[in-house]
Amino acid sequence: MAQLFTYIVHKGGLVDDTAAELALAAQKIGSGASVTAIVTGTGADLDAVCQQASKFYSQIWKFDHADLAYPNAEAIRKLLVQLLPSDGIFLLPHDTFGMDLGPGLAVKLKSAYTADIIGIDAVEEGNLKIVRQEFAGMAYTHVSVDISDGVVLTFRPGSFQSEGQGAVNGQIVDKSSEIGELNVNRRFIEIVEAETGDVDITKADVLVSIGRGIEDQDNVEVAEELAEAMGAVVACSRPIVDAKWLEKSRQVGTSGQTVKPKVYMALGISGSFQHMGGIKGSPFIVAVNKNAKAPIFQVADVGIVEDMLEFMPELTEKIESA
Amino acid sequence: MEILVCVKRVPDTAENEIEINSDGTDIDRDDLVYSVNEWDNYAVEEAIQIRDKVGGTVTVVTVGDDESEEVLRREMAMGADKGILLSDGAFEGSDGFGIASILKAAAGKGNYDLILTGAQADDGAAQIGGMLAAMLDRPYASLVNSIEVVDDKTMKIGREIEGGNQEMSEIQMPCVLSIQTGINEPRYVGIRGIRKVASVDIPVHGAADLAVDASAAGSAGAKVKRLDYFVPELGEGAEMLEGGMEEKIDKLVELLKAKGGLK
Ligand SMILES: Cc1cc2nc3c(=O)[nH]c(=O)nc-3n(C[C@H](O)[C@H](O)[C@H](O)COP(=O)(O)OP(=O)(O)OC[C@H]3O[C@@H](n4cnc5c(N)ncnc54)[C@H](O)[C@@H]3O)c2cc1C
Numbered sequence: 001m002a003q004l005f006t007y008i009v010h011k012g013g014l015v016d017d018t019a020a021e022l023a024l025a026a027q028k029i030g031s032g033a034s035v036t037a038i039v040t041g042t043g044a045d046l047d048a049v050c051q052q053a054s055k056f057y058s059q060i061w062k063f064d065h066a067d068l069a070y071p072n073a074e075a076i077r078k079l080l081v082q083l084l085p086s087d088g089i090f091l092l093p094h095d096t097f098g099m100d101l102g103p104g105l106a107v108k109l110k111s112a113y114t115a116d117i118i119g120i121d122a123v124e125e126g127n128l129k130i131v132r133q134e135f136a137g138m139a140y141t142h143v144s145v146d147i148s149d150g151v152v153l154t155f156r157p158g159s160f161q162s163e164g165q166g167a168v169n170g171q172i173v174d175k176s177s178e179i180g181e182l183n184v185n186r187r188f189i190e191i192v193e194a195e196t197g198d199v200d201i202t203k204a205d206v207l208v209s210i211g212r213g214i215e216d217q218d219n220v221e222v223a224e225e226l227a228e229a230m231g232a233v234v235a236c237s238r239p240i241v242d243a244k245w246l247e248k249s250r251q252v253g254t255s256g257q258t259v260k261p262k263v264y265m266a267l268g269i270s271g272s273f274q275h276m277g278g279i280k281g282s283p284f285i286v287a288v289n290k291n292a293k294a295p296i297f298q299v300a301d302v303g304i305v306e307d308m309l310e311f312m313p314e315l316t317e318k319i320e321s322a
Numbered sequence: 323m324e325i326l327v328c329v330k331r332v333p334d335t336a337e338n339e340i341e342i343n344s345d346g347t348d349i350d351r352d353d354l355v356y357s358v359n360e361w362d363n364y365a366v367e368e369a370i371q372i373r374d375k376v377g378g379t380v381t382v383v384t385v386g387d388d389e390s391e392e393v394l395r396r397e398m399a400m401g402a403d404k405g406i407l408l409s410d411g412a413f414e415g416s417d418g419f420g421i422a423s424i425l426k427a428a429a430g431k432g433n434y435d436l437i438l439t440g441a442q443a444d445d446g447a448a449q450i451g452g453m454l455a456a457m458l459d460r461p462y463a464s465l466v467n468s469i470e471v472v473d474d475k476t477m478k479i480g481r482e483i484e485g486g487n488q489e490m491s492e493i494q495m496p497c498v499l500s501i502q503t504g505i506n507e508p509r510y511v512g513i514r515g516i517r518k519v520a521s522v523d524i525p526v527h528g529a530a531d532l533a534v535d536a537s538a539a540g541s542a543g544a545k546v547k548r549l550d551y552f553v554p555e556l557g558e559g560a561e562m563l564e565g566g567m568e569e570k571i572d573k574l575v576e577l578l579k580a581k582g583g584l585k
């Protein structure tokens with residue numbers, strides 16, 4: 001079995017949930033094999049992250065360098081190309097960092113690349129059979145990947161939930177002295193924090209959330225009326241913000257807000273993982289969608305197949321007349 | 323500025339119920355509505371806006387079959403100056419690496435300061451832009467949601483990262499960027515616009531013109547192969563409320579009351 005590596009995403013001195021998830025995915029590929037976690041950064045935060053990662057990995061490679069203070073994927077790619085064996089198996093989260101790093105890294109390592117993996121079906125000599133989704137979660141596929149010349153794999157966050165395993169007590173090896181030249185033509189400047197809006201959807205107990213099924217800007221009002229009748233707050237999926245029908249601060253999802261309501265009513269939302277990734281605390285989810293096969297019905301508690309544009313005013317009327 | 327934008331024709335997931343065919347080899351493609359991949363429209367709009375500000379040309383390119391020509395025309399109706407269709411039986415079965423290799427060959431025939439792709443395709447893996455950049459040895463940034471041209475060598479870009487935060491960077495041209503939705507508001511294309519470009523000549527290049535070899539593109543070169551489509555065994559899923567509209571609403575109101583969903 002080729003060597004297994006993962007990259008640890010971290011922020012503010014804390015490892016991301018994907019650190020444990022990738023450990024689990026790596027175990028599925030190379031059962032019993034030792035897995036090396038690569039951690040880059042600087043100073044005390046980096047040390048803290050290495051400590052946390054050592055709970056899940058038998059070996060941690062620590063890279064401390066001023067040029068790695070911010071995880072610039074272009075610089076980290078340079079580092080990894082200097083380090084990784086050409087037939088290695090490298091696991092990354094399919095998040096905004098993994099998407100930035102993975103494809104180019106695979107090209108430079110002359111390895112295969114497979115992204116957004118949600119399951120591993122079979123591990124054979126020189127080959128992996130993995131599970132992915134296509135068409136916004138409406139179709140599943142098995143994909144065969146030839147890993148004989150190495151592979152870079154990205155995993156959908158949340159797909160491999162660790163069951164609290166983790167007392168490996170791995171060894172932390174400082175590899176900083178092996179860092180070569182890291183000059184790149186993309187220079188990080190700063191992070192601009194998301195703007196806060198007129199309402200804070202993260203504090204609401206009940207959310208009426210609208211997606212592309214709303215169809216027209218004029219219909220947003222209909223959802224607002226329903227929310228008012230319910231004593232709820234209006235939230236939305238990304239296309240509604242892209243169309244500028246609602247403010248960015250109303251967007252639920254990985255690139256929007258993380259919400260923890262008691263009740264989440266999703267109207268005309270298909271249920272993409274980036275949307276569902278913003279819903280925490282297992283609320284009671286009601287999904288209204290005109291397509292009985294919409295993926296959201298797999299994760300909702302209650303489903304209703306209806307045209308939301310007919311459904312919303314009727315529900316409003318019912319509540320108001322009660 | 324010379325700008326190349328990669329676009330793809332995909333089944334429109336907002337318009338279609340995607341079903342798998344009976345033997346699981348493909349999705350059911352009869353009666354599918356196709357359109358330009360959502361992200362690619364934003365990329366083309368951005369390219370047009372940059373060109374209108376600093377001058378230059380916008381070329382749209384796609385790897386696909388004859389029918390893919392229609393998406394090139396649509397993007398030309400938006401305002402792209404030129405279209406290039408990359409089409410050859412030998413390209414069939416290409417994996418992401420293959421598609422990127424074909425696009426690399428096409429990019430090599432021009433002198434592009436900036437190459438844009440969409441962040442991801444509905445049937446893709448958010449990979450082509452990053453692969454293309456690495457193959458061309460150019461700097462890359464994904465999920466770009468703002469672009470400011472500083473001078474002929476430099477751009478200031480924003481990447482959308484988790485939580486809606488924005489990562490600002492400076493990047494040197496020539497470079498490759500993948501574009502995230504929301505960066506702009508793609509202009510509307512009417513029938514009249516499409517008609518205007520209906521007779522514009524769109525060159526077609528195959529494997530021989532591009533000098534792409536079989537080890538890089540096509541099914542022979544593919545390390546990543548889709549084996550089948552399938553319907554997974556899932557948990558129970560949602561409790562579906564049945565009956566007429568009124569019945570469903572009555573049941574829902576009861577449930578909402580019980581769960582604290584009504585005030
Ligand atoms: C890096 C990245 C980050 C992202 N971050 C986010 C994020 O934070 N939040 C987010 O939401 N998305 C995010 N996305 C986008 C995400 O992948 C999906 O494209 C998006 O969530 C789809 O939104 P939707 O469900 O509203 O639209 P669609 O997927 O188009 O679904 C619309 C649904 O409405 C139904 N419908 C249509 N008409 C009606 C009607 N009249 N009545 C009832 N139902 C109807 C359809 O059947 C369909 O199921 C991100 C994507 C990327 C690449």
Ligand SMILES: Nc1ncnc2c1ncn2[C@@H]1O[C@H](COP(=O)(O)O)[C@@H](O)[C@H]1O
Pocket residue numbers: 327328329330359361362383384385386418421438439440441442443444445446447448449450451
């Ligand atoms: N066949 C293709 N022809 C041209 N561009 C493509 C093709 N496939 C993907 N792309 C580009 O790469 C982006 C990301 O697609 P993907 O990596 O397949 O998810 C798309 O938004 C397009 O810009």
